[in-house]
Amino acid sequence: MSIYFTKEHEWAKVSGNLALVGISEHAAHELGDVTFVELPPVGKQVKQGEVVAAIESVKAASDIYAPLSGKVVRVNSVLDEAPEQVNESPEQAAWMLEIELGDPAETGSLMSKEQYDAYLKTL
Amino acid sequence: MQLIFEQSVPGRKGVMLPASDVPRAAALPEGLRRAEPAALPELSELDLVRHFTNLSRRNFSVDTHFYPLGSCTMKYNAKVLENAAGLFSPLHPLTALLPGGSDLCQGALGMLYDLGQMLADVTGMDEVTTQPLAGAHGEMTGMLLIAAYHKAKGNKKKYVVVPDSSHGTNPASAAMVGYEIITIPTALYGDMDLELFRQAMNNEVAAVMMTCPNTLGLFNPHIKEIADIAHSHDALMYYDGANLNAIMGKVRPGDVGFDVIHVNLHKTFGTPHGGGGPGSGPVGVKKALVPFLPMPRIVHDDDSGQLRVQTDSPQTIGRTANFFGNFGVMVKAYAYMIMLGREGLIEVSEQAVLNANYIKERLKDYFELPYQQTCMHEVVFSASRQLEHGVHAIDIAKFLIDKGYHPPTVYFPLIVKEAIMIEPTETESKQTLDAFIEVMIEAAKLAESDPTAFAAMPVSMPVTRLDETKAAREQNVCCVG
């Protein structure tokens, strides 16, 4: 399993042709207390960089962009009732959706953990 | 304080209705009758009066506290305006549309007609519709007019351009009319980046929405050039009139290239804000857009010398609200305008700008001032220096509440980190401004000497800081009972 990041602060954990998707610790901290996660319907086809979900906190709203193209095969419905998990465990328990990859080679355009940490320092 | 519903005693009444002087009608069939009367509060008139009087005392307001809420123009609302509005309360709007009905409301129609003319003069526009009910409603009406204009010309337009400092209503209004948004960043000099604007413009742009002075309180010296660029692509210029209080008699948006404007009567023209509304957002347009104005319109009949109501025209966008707009608000704005007159309105803008610059100069040593130039009617500071000590703009806001001041707008515009946006307005005395300045300085000093003191504030209000996360997660928006 490898973990990748986007400039929009999503992460993707890829194993085989599946990728779990969520938002980074940094993003969760910036948003503040998360109050709502809007998840896509299972079966939705998404392209890399397209809006796939949305997240709201008390004072902010932001879109979640698909880090990789493919089909949404699973969503984390626990977040409907417990959006606070995004603040408590953004990179583990609060995964948002799982994508069945259309083109695994797209990971080439994403950042590694080290690259993402370096990127955060530039912000 | 108890909710009014919690004070209810079954069978009690707050008002007695007149006895019936007609026979009782047969009951409605069962499927049309509600099973139970709505569970409204039941209490005596005195208890009702106490409840709302005590509730009112839990508010800061212009009449009780200095209220320098940036972008909202919380000026004093002259009392005579309230008296004037009551003179027109029994008029039914449909009367004006009946045969012979307009003769019975010439005073009301005349007031609306004259108000339109005066607003056209202030803004440099050709015609005004008073129909829009608030600023954002005016924006949407303006966008519909622009869409109709382009449609009539056969133009294919897809985008509306807004600077990133704009009010959120601008992109939201354009989106409600089906446009996609192009956002232009603000340059280091505090205005929309001219070069990026030039690059972004194309023939599919329907309109450029600007606030001038912008939400940083700065007048854009390139506004004419921006208008020329927009017009070269047959894009129209939309003026968000939220900040008109800065420039009355100084600049007329219509003269500098704007084609459509909305005016917030509740900001610039002295009508009260009502705890969130009603406002009023008349829209002014240049000649080319007149054919698309919404119906009904008041027109002068040269033959009879009377005012008439026009209910249809071939190219109208239709209606964005019922009739002539928030009439009661317009009565107040009209009275305000005739009372202040030409010189008075010029003085309003001059002193609004004087007051903002006075605050700017006296506070700039204590708070970060991201844009240094002379401001117009409002000034935007940042709490970034205080943040170094862990004190946020919101903490300073809560400090001010304890000192008896309504806080300025905080965290807007979004492009200034920890923004504190102060709009004093022209109606505040130097003594009030000086006292406010001293309290702001005290806040800046406290941020250095005892930054942890802010966390508990405010302490003088009925409630301390409220848990907004809990409210958003639980969504208790009505009292279940």
Add this chain to the structure above:
Amino acid sequence: MTSHYCPHTPQEIREMLDAIGVASIEELFVPIPPELLAKTFNLPPGRSEFETYARMQELAADNCSQLSLFIGGGFYDHLIPAAVDHLAGRAEFYTAYTPYQPECSQGTLQALFEYQTAICRLTGLEVSNASLYDGATALAEGALMALRATNRSKLLVDGCISPIARQVLATYLSNLEVEIVALPPLDGLLNRQELAAQLDGDTAALLVQYPNVFGCVEDFSPVAEQVHAAGGLLVTAVYPVALGMLTSPAEIGADIAVGDGQSLGNPLSFGGPSFGFIAAKKACIRNMPGRIVGETVDKNGQRGFVLTLQAREQHIKRHKATSNICSNQSLCALRGLIFLSALGKGGLAELAQLNRDKAEYAKSCLARIPGVTVLQSAPTFNEFTVSLPKAADQVVGALLAKGIVAGLPLGQYFEGSQNLMVVTVTEKRSRKEIDLLVKELEVALCN
């Protein structure tokens, strides 16, 4: 100093200019390029508040405000308890703004929470916002909300909805990719055959109104089931005073209810300001437009109120917001709350009964005039439609000269309806006024 609303003395202005470091006020306007300065500005000179008030009295005197109103059409001449003016006239309410700072705005926030509760109880639905502009724009917002909630693009609109509100709806949606299908009225009622033919899997919602523009009240429960079976929503526009008697939107099965709050303690005031209300099932809350007040606690666990779910709104979500609305009609909503609280549970029912009693009396008297027939297709509340033996416009014009507004002629709104007129009778019309209307109408029909 030219006006007492700008308080500085010349001496103070001097001191302030010195503090700023400029020589004159003109210097503060230097950022404006000189070629952009206004060349004309022609407003008349100002005057004192006394002369201003006198001018406003003159304008008011140029209106006829002593008319006997039998016209409604969405704007109703109802009694307003004195407490409404006095309490909403408290400056702590009317000179405040949107309660962005909750600790010093608990008065407005709690009142709006109570308003939302009153609207929920009146409609039977679970959530309400803190007000919209008016009933017509609330209908448009209700339609947009249904489009978002269902992710569909077709609206079925009952032709019995107020034609003015339908025009506003059409204008709001005119530049969006939404298909609006108008269902032409059948005998003053929803055309159910046409509904069955048009209702499909693309239909986001059916929009209906009760009582409708003809005054008719019909049972929409079966229609609600039909619409739900097709995966759509039912949006009902309602007259809140009528809900003192009529089935609530929730009892019918409506998903969204909207209406105009003018009749709840707001004067006619030539059509505004009033307020719009919108209530819905809880599942729709994130698609609601406008401000919503929510209950919470402070640091000490004490109850308090805040603006909530703001991430739906334009100041955060900008072009992706549920609506562009910012200012609403808060003070008018407060008047609505005070009105409903003064009448209370029994009072609103009593008021509704009075309205229906007066209207039924007028209906029976008018029906006895030779040549006048009353539309009988459904029961009515306080409005009903009559057919006259000649053009309604002409009759209304004749009675206007006698100080009576006899009703709303329908000719300009519905084809072939030149002789139809809607008569409205609220609790404010005395038996004497009704009898005079009948008498004068008889005279007008003879001439």
